[in-house]
Amino acid sequence: xxxxxxxxxxxxxxxxxxxxxxxxxxxxxxxxxxxxxxxxxxxxxxxxxxxxxxxxxxxxxxxxxxxxxxxxxxxxxxxxxxxxxxxxxxxxxxxxxxxxxxxxxxxxxxxxxxxxxxxxxxxxxxxxxxxxxxxxxxxxxxxxxxxxxxxxxxxxxxxxxxxxxxxxxxxxxxxxxxxxxxxxxxxxxxxxxxxxxxxxxxxxxxxxxxxxxxxxxxxxxxxxxxxxxxxxxxxxxxxxxxxxxxxxxxxxxxxxxxxxxxxxxxxxxxxxxxxxxxxxxxxxxxxxxxxxxxxxxxxxxxxxxxxxxxxxxxxxxxxxxxxxxxxxxxxxxxxxxxxxxxxxxxxxxxxxxxxxxxxxxxxxxxxxxxxxxxxxxxxxxxxxxxxxxxxxxxxxxxxxxxxxxxxxxxxxxxxxxxxxxxxxxxxxxxxxxxxxxxxxxxxxxxxxxxxxxxxxxxxxxxxxxxxxxxxxxxxxxxxxxxxxxxxxxxxxxxxxxxxxxxxxxxxxxxxxxxxxxxxxxxxxx
Amino acid sequence: xxxxxxxxxxxxxxxxxxxxxxxxxxxxxxxxxxxxxxxxxxxxxxxxxxxxxxxxxxxxxxxxxxxxxxxxxxxxxxxxxxxxxxxxxxxxxxxxxxxxxxxxxxxxxxxxxxxxxxxxxxxxxxxxxxxxxxxxxxxxxxxxxxxxxxxxxxxxxxxxxxxxxxxxxxxxxxxxxxxxxxxxxxxxxxxxxxxxxxxxxxxxxxxxxxxxxxxxxxxxxxxxxxxxxxxxxxxxxxxxxxxxxxxxxxxxxxxxxxxxxxxxxxxxxxxxxxxxxxxxxxxxxxxxxxxxxxxxxxxxxxxxxxxxxxxxxxxxxxxxxxxxxxxxxxxxxxxxxxxxxxxxxxxxxxxxxxxxxxxxxxxxxxxxxxxxxxxxxxxxxxxxxxxxxxxxxxxxxxxxxxxxxxxxxxxxxxxxxxxxxxxxxxxxx
Ligand SMILES: Cc1cc2nc3c(=O)[nH]c(=O)nc-3n(C[C@H](O)[C@H](O)[C@H](O)COP(=O)(O)OP(=O)(O)OC[C@H]3O[C@@H](n4cnc5c(N)ncnc54)[C@H](O)[C@@H]3O)c2cc1C
Ligand code: SF4
Ligand code: SF4
Ligand code: SF4
Numbered sequence: 001x002x003x004x005x006x007x008x009x010x011x012x013x014x015x016x017x018x019x020x021x022x023x024x025x026x027x028x029x030x031x032x033x034x035x036x037x038x039x040x041x042x043x044x045x046x047x048x049x050x051x052x053x054x055x056x057x058x059x060x061x062x063x064x065x066x067x068x069x070x071x072x073x074x075x076x077x078x079x080x081x082x083x084x085x086x087x088x089x090x091x092x093x094x095x096x097x098x099x100x101x102x103x104x105x106x107x108x109x110x111x112x113x114x115x116x117x118x119x120x121x122x123x124x125x126x127x128x129x130x131x132x133x134x135x136x137x138x139x140x141x142x143x144x145x146x147x148x149x150x151x152x153x154x155x156x157x158x159x160x161x162x163x164x165x166x167x168x169x170x171x172x173x174x175x176x177x178x179x180x181x182x183x184x185x186x187x188x189x190x191x192x193x194x195x196x197x198x199x200x201x202x203x204x205x206x207x208x209x210x211x212x213x214x215x216x217x218x219x220x221x222x223x224x225x226x227x228x229x230x231x232x233x234x235x236x237x238x239x240x241x242x243x244x245x246x247x248x249x250x251x252x253x254x255x256x257x258x259x260x261x262x263x264x265x266x267x268x269x270x271x272x273x274x275x276x277x278x279x280x281x282x283x284x285x286x287x288x289x290x291x292x293x294x295x296x297x298x299x300x301x302x303x304x305x306x307x308x309x310x311x312x313x314x315x316x317x318x319x320x321x322x323x324x325x326x327x328x329x330x331x332x333x334x335x336x337x338x339x340x341x342x343x344x345x346x347x348x349x350x351x352x353x354x355x356x357x358x359x360x361x362x363x364x365x366x367x368x369x370x371x372x373x374x375x376x377x378x379x380x381x382x383x384x385x386x387x388x389x390x391x392x393x394x395x396x397x398x399x400x401x402x403x404x405x406x407x408x409x410x411x412x413x414x415x416x417x418x419x420x421x422x423x424x425x426x427x428x429x430x431x432x433x434x435x436x437x438x439x440x441x442x443x444x445x446x447x448x449x450x451x452x453x454x455x456x457x458x459x460x461x462x463x464x465x466x467x468x469x470x471x472x473x474x475x476x477x478x479x480x481x482x483x484x485x486x487x488x489x490x491x492x493x494x495x496x497x498x499x500x501x502x503x504x505x506x507x508x509x510x511x512x513x514x515x516x517x518x519x520x521x522x523x524x525x
Numbered sequence: 526x527x528x529x530x531x532x533x534x535x536x537x538x539x540x541x542x543x544x545x546x547x548x549x550x551x552x553x554x555x556x557x558x559x560x561x562x563x564x565x566x567x568x569x570x571x572x573x574x575x576x577x578x579x580x581x582x583x584x585x586x587x588x589x590x591x592x593x594x595x596x597x598x599x600x601x602x603x604x605x606x607x608x609x610x611x612x613x614x615x616x617x618x619x620x621x622x623x624x625x626x627x628x629x630x631x632x633x634x635x636x637x638x639x640x641x642x643x644x645x646x647x648x649x650x651x652x653x654x655x656x657x658x659x660x661x662x663x664x665x666x667x668x669x670x671x672x673x674x675x676x677x678x679x680x681x682x683x684x685x686x687x688x689x690x691x692x693x694x695x696x697x698x699x700x701x702x703x704x705x706x707x708x709x710x711x712x713x714x715x716x717x718x719x720x721x722x723x724x725x726x727x728x729x730x731x732x733x734x735x736x737x738x739x740x741x742x743x744x745x746x747x748x749x750x751x752x753x754x755x756x757x758x759x760x761x762x763x764x765x766x767x768x769x770x771x772x773x774x775x776x777x778x779x780x781x782x783x784x785x786x787x788x789x790x791x792x793x794x795x796x797x798x799x800x801x802x803x804x805x806x807x808x809x810x811x812x813x814x815x816x817x818x819x820x821x822x823x824x825x826x827x828x829x830x831x832x833x834x835x836x837x838x839x840x841x842x843x844x845x846x847x848x849x850x851x852x853x854x855x856x857x858x859x860x861x862x863x864x865x866x867x868x869x870x871x872x873x874x875x876x877x878x879x880x881x882x883x884x885x886x887x888x889x890x891x892x893x894x895x896x897x898x899x900x901x902x903x904x905x906x907x908x909x910x911x912x913x914x915x916x917x918x919x920x921x922x923x924x925x926x927x928x929x930x931x932x933x934x935x936x937x938x939x940x941x942x943x944x945x946x947x948x949x950x951x952x953x954x
Binding site for chain 1: 561562564565566567568569570584585587590591594595596597598599600601602603605606607608624
């Protein structure tokens with residue numbers, strides 16, 4: 001068993017947990033973050049990619065609207081490399097109530113969300129694929145955000161301040177002593193070793209799994225009701241701005257251009273288990289129909305991949321007013337003192353990726369208050385590593401980079417223009433990685449061929465650089481293809497069928513991947 | 526011809542497009558719509574890469590799959606990948622793609638977007654074919670001397686970026702209109718009714734002999750050949766990314782050609798025919814009834830002769846004992862009509878026609894004239910030049926003007942339009 005001792009243990013490496021560990025470390029506490037998988041592998045990597053302007057909430061949830069508007073500006077600045085300030089439109093589709101736009105504009109004015117009505121002609125000129133039948137259009141400051149890039153940026157910042165970030169470390173138990181948290185137990189999933197971390201405070205940021213984690217400290221169950229939503233990425237940018245329906249928030253009302261794709265979403269279905277998120281055929285059809293309303297011809301465009309995430313909503317009946325600080329309607333910080341007789345542990349739930357920094361600020365403020373200390377939050381003003389040059393992401397970046405180095409470097413993933421050097425560097429940084437870990441950072445295999453051509457190249461390069469042996473090579477390749485398949489089969493129609501057939505011929509017909517030298521047990525991580 | 530699997534998105538009316546005058550309709554089109562939608566069909570098979578004549582000879586060009594369906598996903602109304610300009614627009618990739626991706630069209634559109642803000646003077650100049658022709662004709666001997674003069678060509682290269690050794694059109698002493706005027710009305714009566722002849726700028730000013738012989742062949746067949754006053758199709762401007770000017774030119778030309786009535790239009794300018802048939806619509810998104818009308822009525826000269834032959838109406842051809850190399854230009858191939866010249870020429874007894882098998886001669890319109898492309902164009906054309914020389918050092922055949930200039934220059938073999946041999950076999954020369 002390995003042993004560590006720190007001031008604060010943060011559980012969960014999604015946007016919230018990473019934001020929290022960064023904040024904790026910047027305020028001078030020693031801290032460790034424990035994540036059972038890779039960073040932003042949970043909800044923060046399975047979301048819609050929208051950096052909210054607040055527009056979506058101006059009528060339904062004014063408090064959240066204002067928070068989003070403020071955080072949008074901050075996140076765009078401190079995470080410049082993860083955010084593309086695309087701008088966004090709210091449009092009244094044919095059949096939608098045109099008068100909602102008036103409520104929207106009034107709400108925007110009241111909540112401080114910048115919004116401006118523009119002519120339908122202007123909207124159509126800038127977004128020529130939009131439904132020409134739209135009745136009204138309002139321009140807002142929506143952006144798009146890469147959840148992985150943002151989370152890693154915050155994690156690197158935390159590490160610069162001395163925090164330890166331990167991925168593939170699953171929390172199994174939280175010890176209490178004399179009504180206080182005393183230590184956190186976890187297991188290093190890569191080598192199976194147990195780790196015990198002594199600490200004075202635990203911040204539970206496990207998102208939809210926050211209930212499970214609270215139970216590990218023998219607390220009364222925290223009622224997390226995961227709300228499952230599905231999203232579908234289309235092969236290219238059908239729009240260059242975020243397009244929202246100008247209606248009271250509903251399913252399938254947003255199309256988001258993130259990197260090279262455009263993502264339609266999303267649904268909201270209550271589920272029991274956040275580890276078991278189905279992508280139901282009816283929801284897929286619902287999304288395609290919704291896309292068709294915004295972009296005529298949507299169904300004929302090529303769908304690449306579908307995925308589902310679970311909203312970490314907390315509806316806790318046990319919480320008394322003195323125990324919960326409802327910082328806003330969208331997020332909640334639960335103190336386990338009165339509720340469960342446990343000091344030194346707070347749980348946070350709800351919120352959005354857009355407001356991750358503010359959530360962190362709230363929970364760390366609360367921790368300081370409980371510790372009787374005043375240490376100011378500085379996360380809003382400090383730029384994270386990687387964004388120092390203050391240049392926001394633009395979709396042309398990689399094309400530009402490859403134009404520069406195309407004569408010197410090889411391209412491994414053609415669809416997403418990932419070069420060999422980028423790949424080799426990522427392996428050097430994370431020699432135990434899976435291809436999915438690399439994918440989250442470099443977009444390996446996320447383009448049209450869904451790994452069909454790049455995954456075998458990546459395997460070859462990883463083998464050649466001696467990071468893996470031949471058995472692990474096969475194992476990793478199979479694992480990667482299996483994971484790609486999860487998001488492929490629900491949308492297998494049209495062009496993607498041809499691609500999948502070709503990929504299948506390559507892997508089964510030519511490579512005979514099922515009979516390559518492989519480890520006795522399939523590689524899982 | 527490949528048929529894309531999905532229909533293009535609905536087109537917008539001019540009212541929907543208007544607004545910012547700086548963004549023209551055709552450039553606007555270049556950012557999206559039909560060709561872009563076709564990128565969805567790409568399965569990464571790499572077949573297009575195997576036919577690209579440019580990437581085969583230089584690493585400076587990343588090839589059709591990269592520049593087309595891949596790079597396009599990273600473009601957002603902006604083209605940062607300047608090397609895409611190495612694409613010669615030969616169209617071989619589009620023709621080869623088994624999935625119907627409009628690769629060459631995507632490249633042409635991306636280039637137009639890229640050049641929208643910084644078009645080299647050179648690209649403007651060499652795309653103004655009519656202007657160049659009009660300026661040169663009255664002073665042809667001088668123009669020829671100037672174009673053959675190395676020091677002057679060196680200056681031209683420095684100033685305009687046209688390579689000093691690049692093939693240049695032979696300026697003529699007479700334009701086709703001048704010839705028509707001089708020769709007066711035809712002597713034999715027309716037995717078959719009227720058709721329109723479209724000579725194109727090159728056929729009007731530089732390749733006058735081709736136009737003359739085409740007219741004589743058509744007249745021999747009994748047609749009354751109408752040659753209305755006609756401007757430029759705008760192809761050179763289109764291939765240099767000047768979509769606005771090209772759109773104006775092509776529509777103006779449609780008016781010229783329609784002025785003669787609803788007749789079949791025949792042209793011996795293979796590339797201009799392609800512009801009217803499909804390129805103006807597919808690359809620049811010109812969506813005009815006049816263009817559609819002309820596009821359905823126009824025939825390539827050899828295509829037309831094949832129709833006549835198929836109908837059993839071609840007079841007997843006298844034998845020509847010869848072996849001759851024939852090169853089908855890329856812009857002809859991309860019209861998706863096979864190689865009608867081959868079929869017609871093979872009707873001449875005694876004549877052995879050897880198809881070049883080459884994808885492209887390298888010139889691809891004005892591509893090979895540019896100083897940074899000259900070497901590439903020569904490298905692309907090399908196997909063709911050798912094949913031509915080996916097959917017959919005295920005559921080669923090819924349907925488009927600039928390709929003939931390139932083959933003449935590269936191989937030293939006199940190169941003419943296939944109609945020359947038909948003309949001869951009909952006893953007209
Ligand atoms: C469908 C959908 C679309 C969305 N779209 C948007 C959007 O467009 N814009 C926006 O701003 N927000 C959006 N959201 C909300 C946003 O994604 C979430 O609020 C946010 O990502 C939550 O982050 P988190 O860190 O709280 O949770 P998570 O990202 O889920 O992080 C929790 C982490 O805890 C880890 N964990 C669990 N158990 C253990 C354990 N025992 N030991 C160690 N680690 C453990 C998990 O592996 C996980 O990584 C969307 C949400 C959904 C569901
Ligand atoms: S031939 Fe067509 S499908 Fe194949 S790689 Fe080229 S563009 Fe894609
Ligand atoms: S148009 Fe010709 S030069 Fe351009 S990419 Fe296609 S094959 Fe290559
Ligand atoms: S393409 Fe034809 S009509 Fe057009 S410029 Fe060239 S020669 Fe003239």
